[in-house]
Amino acid sequence: MTIQLRQICLVAEHLAPVIDDLTAILGINSCYVDPGVGVFGLENNLMAVGRNFLEVVAPTQPNTAGGRYLERRGGDGGYMVITQIDTFENQQMLRQRALDNGVRIAHESQREGWNLCQLHPADMRAAFLELEYDSREDFNGHWNPVGGDGWEDKVKQDVTEDFLGVELQADNPLELAAHWASVTDCPIAEQGRHPCIAFNNVTLRFVPVTDGRGPGLGGLDIKVSNREAILQQAHTRNCYVSDERVDICGTRFYLKD
Secondary structure (H helix, E strand, O other): OOEEEEEEEEEOOOHHHHHHHHHHHHOOOEEEOOHHHHHHOEEEEEEEEOOEEEEEEEEOOOOOHHHHHHHHHOOOEEEEEEEEEOOHHHHHHHHHHHHHOOOOEEEEEEEOOEEEEEEOHHHHOOOEEEEEEEOOOOOOOOEHHHOEOOOHHHOOOOOEEEEEEEEEEEOOHHHHHHHHHHHHOOOOEEEOOEEEEEOOOOEEEEEEOOOOOOOEEEEEEEEEOOHHHHHHHHHHOOOEEEOOEEEEOOEEEEEEO
């Protein structure tokens, strides 16, 4: 079985300034706006990060799931870990593992050649985990959340190249790691004294809460090819933390050469 991180979703109170910061600092391009999220009272924008994607959603009306999440975590931050599974059978197997672990399905959709299963963030104890299957079975190409095809010319990797890791925080990181490992059928390993599990293209790292915001998706490891350009823009936009980290949309971006 192969699990590919294909997309990370952040949630923001206001969309436009966050997209401005992300595109300017990380040197990535917007590639798609999905009108379909309007049914959830949201607006969004997606950016290509290598052959994968970074999405930001923002509420457009009161009493949305995204708005409640903003309130719970005290502002902008990480929201969803969105994966592509290699086969339909494996996607359905993981769906059943989630149910067997007491995880509710928050949303599910099936269309021609595409199956989406979104696992409830309260039951995943940190963030939404989304399991998607695409009948084209291409981890580098067709992806329904960005309209399928047509985004390829927006890929820009001279500043930021790709995702390398996801940082999930909890009061008990080992317990959270064990839960995610059980749902995803992945073994627990260790990375820098932190428990972690490996997907095909990224490592999920589980760390203690140190920012006072409770459990959640707190950070992303990104592979960069022009650290100086990132740091210069981060200084300009008040997002600089250190030469190894910039904070955008309430999320820690760890820069890895």
